[in-house]
Amino acid sequence: MRKILVGISDSECAERTVDFVSSHLAGSGDLEVTVVHVLPNLPAVFWDEGHILSDTEKQERQRVVDTWASKQRAKVEPVMRSAVDAIVATGMPAKNARIKFISDSTDVADSLLEEAVDGKYQAIVISRSRKPAGTAAHIGSVAHKLAQKAAAGIAVCIAG
Numbered sequence: 001m002r003k004i005l006v007g008i009s010d011s012e013c014a015e016r017t018v019d020f021v022s023s024h025l026a027g028s029g030d031l032e033v034t035v036v037h038v039l040p041n042l043p044a045v046f047w048d049e050g051h052i053l054s055d056t057e058k059q060e061r062q063r064v065v066d067t068w069a070s071k072q073r074a075k076v077e078p079v080m081r082s083a084v085d086a087i088v089a090t091g092m093p094a095k096n097a098r099i100k101f102i103s104d105s106t107d108v109a110d111s112l113l114e115e116a117v118d119g120k121y122q123a124i125v126i127s128r129s130r131k132p133a134g135t136a137a138h139i140g141s142v143a144h145k146l147a148q149k150a151a152a153g154i155a156v157c158i159a160g
Contacts, residue, residue, distance in 0.1 A: 007126040016127040018083045020159035022090045039103040109145030123155040
């Protein structure tokens with residue numbers, strides 16, 4: 001079975017990427033698609049301030065961190081579910097389309113590449129970041145890193 005990893009960062013990105021996947025790749029019974037979102041790294045406000053935390057402080061900090069992570073996930077999960085629904089609507093069996101979150105990442109591109117290698121994906125599909133009208137066109141840092149660092153045997157497709 002062919003495996004495609006679809007990286008999603010926000011709703012605009014998801015729409016362009018899913019449109020590409022749906023029109024070029026989906027509808028095949030031998031294709032498995034995993035829609036992936038890399039959760040941002042923990043903001044500095046949650047980092048250790050350099051003193052040893054008591055058990056109570058550790059528990060409180062963990063509750064705050066868990067709440068933050070849950071909110072981050074809740075923001076993008078509906079976008080990811082919609083992406084999977086759109087891909088399945090093209091005729092792909094629902095069992096072949098799934099979502100996955102990657103957390104505690106310090107680098108989105110590295111996390112996507114690691115997932116692609118570990119999961120034995122043949123391709124990574126993402127959308128480049130959009131620049132305001134009148135600015136120079138370029139691909140975003142994640143897309144650029146993926147294109148530069150992709151492992152042998154993994155295609156990188158950057159949807160416009």
